[in-house]
Amino acid sequence: MELAVFDIGGTTIKVATWTNNQLKNKHAVKTPENLNCFYKILTEEVNKIKKKHKISGVAISSPSAVDKKTGIIGGSSALPYIHNFKIVNELEKLFALPVSIENDANSAALGELAAGNGKGCNSMAFFVIGTGIGGALIINQRIWHGAHLYGGEFGYMMVDNKQLSTIASPVAMAKRYNNRTGKSIDGKTVFELADQGDKIAKEERETLLHALAIAIFNVQHSFDPEKIILGGGISNNPKLVPLLNEEIKKICKSLGNLATIKPNLAVCGLKSDANLRGAVADFEQEYN
Structure with a gap:
């Protein structure tokens, strides 16, 4: 399985490609100030990865409380524009791919469980x-x-x-x-x-x-x-x-x-x- 992977932070968004069971091409981009720019940056990064890899989806680590059932990021964070709407649905439309989002602390725990x-x-x-x-x-x-x-x-x-x-x-x-x-x-x-x-x-x-x-x-x-x-x-x-x-x-x-x-x-x-x-x-x- 190959994936586009994002770790969303208040200052930067980390980007990587999951391929051959490894994180490759890791880099970071500045976190944007509004939702439209957020969509634009993530879509551009996904499209770059698509040119080199046949990815199956997009995996995201995000701040705040993520409701896996509704696809809504609740609570609050340094990025108010990502909260309280069905963001998973919107991203799946943009990428034309399945999307998963999990809270950053939960993601870190899953990372340690998988390979740490x-x-x-x-x-x-x-x-x-x-x-x-x-x-x-x-x-x-x-x-x-x-x-x-x-x-x-x-x-x-x-x-x-x-x-x-x-x-x-x-x-x-x-x-x-x-x-x-x-x-x-x-x-x-x-x-x-x-x-x-x-x-x-x-x-x-x-x-x-x-x-x-x-x-x-x-x-x-x-x-x-x-x-x-x-x-x-x-x-x-x-x-x-x-x-x-x-x-x-x-x-x-x-x-x-x-x-x-x-x-x-x-x-x-x-x-x-x-x-x-x-x-x-x-x-x-x-x-x-």
């Missing part, structure tokens, strides 16, 4: 740790969308009477540090300063780690997945998993014999290709 650090798992949880906390749940190798399309929205979890997204993201950590110090640095730098002995950086990193560890502990003991994958820029830090494992160990120790399961943590293996690869996996599930 979740390969071979039957069940999996995927945390996207970025500006906020998003994620995905996989049961029987399929995305669990939930009754209201909120499956895997871990950022809404309450930890210490606060939403997880407001305390466990690197952006929130940096904001707390900057408010306390008068500086203006990012989360990556806070992590590095904590390693160098900066007291405030260590405290704010501990807040992030503790909140994430509680969330991971809760997901493990409620959903009990085979593996929990961590994505987002912070997942590139090799110290993240060891630090989280130590924090989870503390939580388990505080509960005595009540907590016996140790989460199997891993970072996203496909990195920036996870969404594209997952869009392919979603198309294959939908049309095979």
Whole structure:
């Protein structure tokens, strides 16, 4: 099967061709400001791919909540023009091809399941740790969308009477540090300063780690997945998993014999290709 593949982001749209079971000709185009330009760019990219490949369809990773039954992207995002109408139907008319669209976090999870650090798992949880906390749940190798399309929205979890997204993201950590110090640095730098002995950086990193560890502990003991994958820029830090494992160990120790399961943590293996690869996996599930 050959496909045109898109990963729609607020700044750029990644484009690739799925051929010979690989993502080829990967590149990016600037995300347009309106729907007509959006249609034009995607149609041009699909037509370019059609000239070289006999593609069977178009696979798309998209922001926000995608209703697979209606073909509507609900919610809101940096691209208001893609929401709240039957966009799948419109794209299928434009391309004269079948189209699948899945949420970006769900796509990343499917990518990891197909060819990343979740390969071979039957069940999996995927945390996207970025500006906020998003994620995905996989049961029987399929995305669990939930009754209201909120499956895997871990950022809404309450930890210490606060939403997880407001305390466990690197952006929130940096904001707390900057408010306390008068500086203006990012989360990556806070992590590095904590390693160098900066007291405030260590405290704010501990807040992030503790909140994430509680969330991971809760997901493990409620959903009990085979593996929990961590994505987002912070997942590139090799110290993240060891630090989280130590924090989870503390939580388990505080509960005595009540907590016996140790989460199997891993970072996203496909990195920036996870969404594209997952869009392919979603198309294959939908049309095979």
